[in-house]
Structure formats: C-alpha cells, structure tokens
Amino acid sequence: MILKPSMRSQVLPMPVVLISTVSKDGVRNAAPWGCIMPILRPLDEIAIASWLKRDTLDNIRDTGEFVVNVPTVEMAEAVDICAKSFPPEVDEFEEAGLLPHPSAKVAPPGIDGCIAWMECELVEEILRERFSLIIGKVVCLEGNDAFFDDGGGMDYEKARPMSMILGPDGVCYTHPARGNR
Numbered sequence: 551m552i553l554k555p556s557m558r559s560q561v562l563p564m565p566v567v568l569i570s571t572v573s574k575d576g577v578r579n580a581a582p583w584g585c586i587m588p589i590l591r592p593l594d595e596i597a598i599a600s601w602l603k604r605d606t607l608d609n610i611r612d613t614g615e616f617v618v619n620v621p622t623v624e625m626a627e628a629v630d631i632c633a634k635s636f637p638p639e640v641d642e643f644e645e646a647g648l649l650p651h652p653s654a655k656v657a658p659p660g661i662d663g664c665i666a667w668m669e670c671e672l673v674e675e676i677l678r679e680r681f682s683l684i685i686g687k688v689v690c691l692e693g694n695d696a697f698f699d700d701g702g703g704m705d706y707e708k709a710r711p712m713s714m715i716l717g718p719d720g721v722c723y724t725h726p727a728r729g730n731r
C-alpha cells in the first residue's frame with residue numbers, strides 16, 4: 551500500500567511526553583509532545599519540534615528552560631487535559647490535577663508520578679516558516695525509583711511509558727511490550 555508522504559508519522563510509533571515550563575510571569579504550563587528525539591546516543595542533547603503558536607514555545611524562549619516528563623499510560627486523562635488550548639495565564643498543573651516534582655537545576659517543576667524527568671536548558675532554536683526546532687541540553691536526568699533497578703534499567707512493563715500511533719481517526723496511546731530478545 552502506498553501512503554501519502556504526510557502520513558509518515560502514522561507509520562512510526564512515537565513517544566508521548568509532557569513538557570513542563572513556567573512563563574515569565576510564573577504560570578506553570580504542561581503540554582503533551584510527540585515530536586521529540588534524543589540527538590544521537592550517548593550525547594546529552596534533545597530536540598523537540600513545535601508549531602509556532604504554543605505557550606510551551608513562548609515559555610522556553612522567555613526562560614530558556616523546560617522539563618521533559620515521561621508519563622505512564624495511566625496518565626492519559628491528564629495528558630488529554632493538557633492537550634487543550636488554555637490561555638497562557640491558566641495554570642495547567644491545576645487544570646489537569648498534576649502535582650509538581652521538584653527540579654534540581656531548572657526553575658520549571660517536573661510532574662509527580664512520571665517515570666523520568668529530563669531537566670533541559672535551551673541551546674538553540676532553529677526557526678522555520680511554520681514551526682520551530684528547539685534543541686535542549688539535558689542538565690539533570692532523574693528516574694523514578696519505583697520503576698528503575700540499581701543499574702538504571704527501567705522495568706518498562708511495570709512503568710508502561712506512554713507512546714502513540716497516529717491513525718486516520720487520531721491518536722492511539724500505546725506502551726512497549728517485550729520483544730523476542
């Protein structure tokens with residue numbers, strides 16, 4: 551079957567993360583993000599793609615900081631609430647019933663109950679006509695002890711990190727299962 555080139559994101563499983571930021575006025579924001587990738591193993595930078603009309607993008611530009619939170623599939627309801635378009639003055643932690651997880655190196659808090667938290671500083675913005683690519687450096691990476699062994703390995707069948715497959719009717723949330731090795 552030949553698919554339209556624009557459907558390339560319907561053939562790739564993508565992660566789902568929540569990006570938490572704080573506005574220059576101190577308002578907390580949280581938004582789900584799928585277009586995110588680590589830039590080459592084992593470096594410490596990460597790239598996210600953003601449409602231009604995003605409070606998340608404005609906050610990253612204004613403060614230079616963000617946290618990439620890795621949610622469990624059980625957090626799907628909160629993820630969907632954060633996907634709504636709230637005005638910038640609305641605290642999205644309160645709207646979605648999210649509790650803060652203290653950050654060590656950046657001002658925005660992480661989100662309590664997540665599997666891992668990547669505290670990031672803005673390194674570079676690559677601005678295109680319709681979108682922007684944000685490159686961040688991970689300055690602190692913390693895993694939730696409930697889901698990691700002493701060697702830093704994630705029990706992903708217990709943690710159930712959220713991912714998604716896009717279909718013609720929208721997003722289907724998924725989580726990893728063990729393969730054959």
Ligand SMILES: Cc1cc2nc3c(=O)[nH]c(=O)nc-3n(C[C@H](O)[C@H](O)[C@H](O)COP(=O)(O)O)c2cc1C
Binds near residue numbers: 580601
């Ligand atoms: C699963 C999922 C993944 C998303 N991924 C992206 C993304 O990669 N880039 C983007 O700009 N918006 C993405 N969005 C849309 C934003 O999360 C949504 O527009 C949100 O309201 C933006 O919030 P903000 O204006 O507070 O930043 C995604 C939404 C969902 C539900």
